[in-house]
Amino acid sequence: MSEKPAPSRLGEFSLIERYFAPLATSIGAAHLQDDAAVFAPDTGCELVVTKDMLMAGVHFFENDPPFAVAQKALGVNLSDLAAKGAIPKGYLLGLGLSDDIGEEWIAEFCRGLKAVQDRFGIDLLGGDTISCPKGPLLSITAFGNVPIGDVVRRNTAVAGAKLYVTGSIGDAALGLKLRLDEGLAAQVGLSDAERDFLLDRYLLPQPRVSAADALRDYAVAAMDISDGLVGDLGHMCRTSKVQARVILEDVPYSSAASAMIAKNREFLETAISGGDDYEILAAIMPENCTAFENALTATGLAVTQIGDLQTLDAGQEQGTVELIWHDEPFILRGAAGFRHF
Amino acid sequence: MSEKPAPSRLGEFSLIERYFAPLATSIGAAHLQDDAAVFAPDTGCELVVTKDMLMAGVHFFENDPPFAVAQKALGVNLSDLAAKGAIPKGYLLGLGLSDDIGEEWIAEFCRGLKAVQDRFGIDLLGGDTISCPKGPLLSITAFGNVPIGDVVRRNTAVAGAKLYVTGSIGDAALGLKLRLDEGLAAQVGLSDAERDFLLDRYLLPQPRVSAADALRDYAVAAMDISDGLVGDLGHMCRTSKVQARVILEDVPYSSAASAMIAKNREFLETAISGGDDYEILAAIMPENCTAFENALTATGLAVTQIGDLQTLDAGQEQGTVELIWHDEPFILRGAAGFRHF
Incomplete structure (x- = not known):
């Protein structure tokens, strides 16, 4: 020093x-x-x-x-x-x-x-x-x-790949909301245990270190989700020149997050666009999905398929992210892009 | 990013x-x-x-x-x-x-x-x-x-080694004094060119990148001088369990710094204990001194012998730095240790 x-x-x-x-x-x-x-x-x-x-x-x-x-x-x-x-x-x-x-x-x-x-x-x-x-x-x-040569990049995603996330999405952003508004947990009917779980997910992100081997073996592209699932997936699409479709009911939410989302659509927006998840987003070719899931499961990490990647629509230059919620397009109403508080 | x-x-x-x-x-x-x-x-x-x-x-x-x-x-x-x-x-x-x-x-x-x-x-x-x-x-x-294995450390200095510095010492600390006190340059009779030289030496430290090869070849220990010659030499002595003697009139001062030092003893203290020199301090065994000097001179860097390292006095555990100014011990009057403004 x-x-x-x-x-x-x-x-x-x-x-x-x-x-x-x-x-x-x-x-x-x-x-x-x-x-x-x-x-x-x-x-x-x-x-x-x-x-x-x-x-x-x-x-x-x-x-x-x-x-x-x-x-x-x-x-x-x-x-x-x-x-x-x-x-x-x-x-x-x-x-x-x-x-x-x-x-x-x-x-x-x-x-x-x-x-x-x-x-x-x-x-x-x-x-x-x-x-x-x-x-x-x-x-x-x-x-x-x-x-040497095995680093997994985020700008190497390709159309046809399936999208996966580790763990659960949105806990930290919802935890931050609870942290900033003390009355909110009672208002949405969370138990103390649910509230504490979400607060802890904000306070103590868990790096998914054990996912590294499976990512090298099977992912065509990957990144960690630090600024919200939708925003970070957008970066992957933009740098890889593909577009994405995410089925929002397939995204893994913890039971505490699910309890909040069931109360108010706004919390779904928070969950998928808020930051600090520190889960991993990976693009896996269909033929490798089973092996990837098995490899991650063997390390004890939950992993969930949430959508897929597609070729850019004609005339598009920048990748976009299409969100589907129970077969309907889901439009984010909040401000685009995530900022820390 | x-x-x-x-x-x-x-x-x-x-x-x-x-x-x-x-x-x-x-x-x-x-x-x-x-x-x-x-x-x-x-x-x-x-x-x-x-x-x-x-x-x-x-x-x-x-x-x-x-x-x-x-x-x-x-x-x-x-x-x-x-x-x-x-x-x-x-x-x-x-x-x-x-x-x-x-x-x-x-x-x-x-x-x-x-x-x-x-x-x-x-x-x-x-x-x-x-x-x-x-x-x-x-x-x-x-x-x-x-x-591999050739890094030059600062805790590997040994008694008997000669101490060298590159460039000139104290310019930046004196430049900072001039920066903080606009009237000082005129007060001590500096020319505009002398003042600007010292201000620049504070603003734009010059990393002695070209010294690296000679240091690997000949130095038993080295460090850059960022927090003042006396303080940093003290760290070398402490970590190497040796003590040092520095002949202050042998330390290289620029002509602008010399002009200030000639006016007031306080500026000598500043020059040898102030920070931001970003010159290199090296310990060289006597048999390598000529080769080291030649190698640095060949790169265009000035290099000057300023003292030597000695075994610890009996009972001492921590290395000390003895300063000599025209055959008399020189005691720093200012506060020990350098702090940025």
Whole structure:
């Protein structure tokens, strides 16, 4: 780590020695005593690298528990790697701290990092800590291994492929709605358990790391869903020059999400266009669907076919996404595109 | 790049297509149409990776020209790579933008990135753009190639080695003083050219990329000087368990810096303890000094011997730095440790 100013109460070197160095156990990290780390992809592999930044008040709430913030920050990066078919290896941590952030926050944050490291067998490689006027700010660069030439792209989808998603869709966006409106859970008749489930899905995204192998083996294209199913599928279509049809009643919703959707059509819109799912969207050719489903099921991940990809309509240049709800076209009424709160 | 919210006036996709995609020409960057980049070290090499974050109002002035901010942000990262003996390859860019930052700023910033890319033959690999309450915020992760096992560390210095620095020391810290106190240049009798030289040395650090080969060949330890010569040498000593002696009149000062130092002892303190030099500090065994000097001189870089390393005094555990000024011990009167303004 380099020595940019850290919050005055805690010198950066104490921070590193006490909290970050124990997270950096690889030889190449050199106990974080240097300005740079050294590493290489595994034999026969190349590196997949991704960078996601998270800002307090934009990507998470300032009063979110730091243990959860750490898991989210690492999780969203590992989600990108998984969607590319990569096995996570390590990460760099950029941390912006304002004066109001104390040692307790940092200790809990590092405990969260450690939990993710242990779960996925990854390691802190290095990073930087700076002062900033308003924090915490997290900038994570994550690395994964993928066999040379096997990365799964999102701009390689083709007409005829079937669309799949892992897990369930919309929980996090509905959880965010519940978080922003305390009375909403009672109003829509959710049980405490249903409410807590949705709140947790927002707070603690689960990167689908175990999907990576099956994606490399069977997906013609894949991406993680971070900005809403409809929007992200739109990106896949646009970059792949195809169009998509999604059968909305085939999309997997959790029982808590289903309870909300049954109350109000608006919640269906939220579920399919809201962000922070961190599930994986994959395009699979028909002949590989069974093998793909079996491979994912074997890892314990739920996977559901939700539609398919088609050639562009005559005259179209940009892919579009057609939504079907009980045999009728479903038009999103809300503003196009998702923005974090 | 992933789709976190960008400033409302410019969608992130327009930003990427118009400004960032043209900077990302490698196959692995996939025109920035994916959430991740793919790459590998060159044959026979491993990767050196470093991360430095820069925040407006902390690491640069909010009214600094964006063309210069880009060069500084990339430059400080390339400086870290050079000190490790690595040849730069590419970088990821994390960019935090607040609502007050317009397209013109971004266009000029990207022109600055392009200038550095062209100069050093590197490429943008990917990144992320977010909204933040106060920007710009820059988080750069830079990658370089180093032959396997040849990285130059800072914790491997040994007693008996001679200490060298590239370029000149203290210009940036003195330039910052001039920047913060408009009347100071006239007060100390600097010419306009001298003042502008020092201001530029603060604004536009020059990463000593061409030093990398000589460092790999001859240095037992090296680091870049980002937080002041005395402080950074202290880190080298501490991590290497040696102590250092520096002859302050042997330290290379530019003529502009010398003019200030001649006026007031305080400016000597600033020069040797202030930050932002981005010169390289190297420890060279006596038998390699001539070859090292010749190799650096051949690249056009000035290099100067400023002292040496010694075994720890009896009972000492932490390395210390002894400063000598005309045969007398020189004690720093200012606060220990450097903080950015």
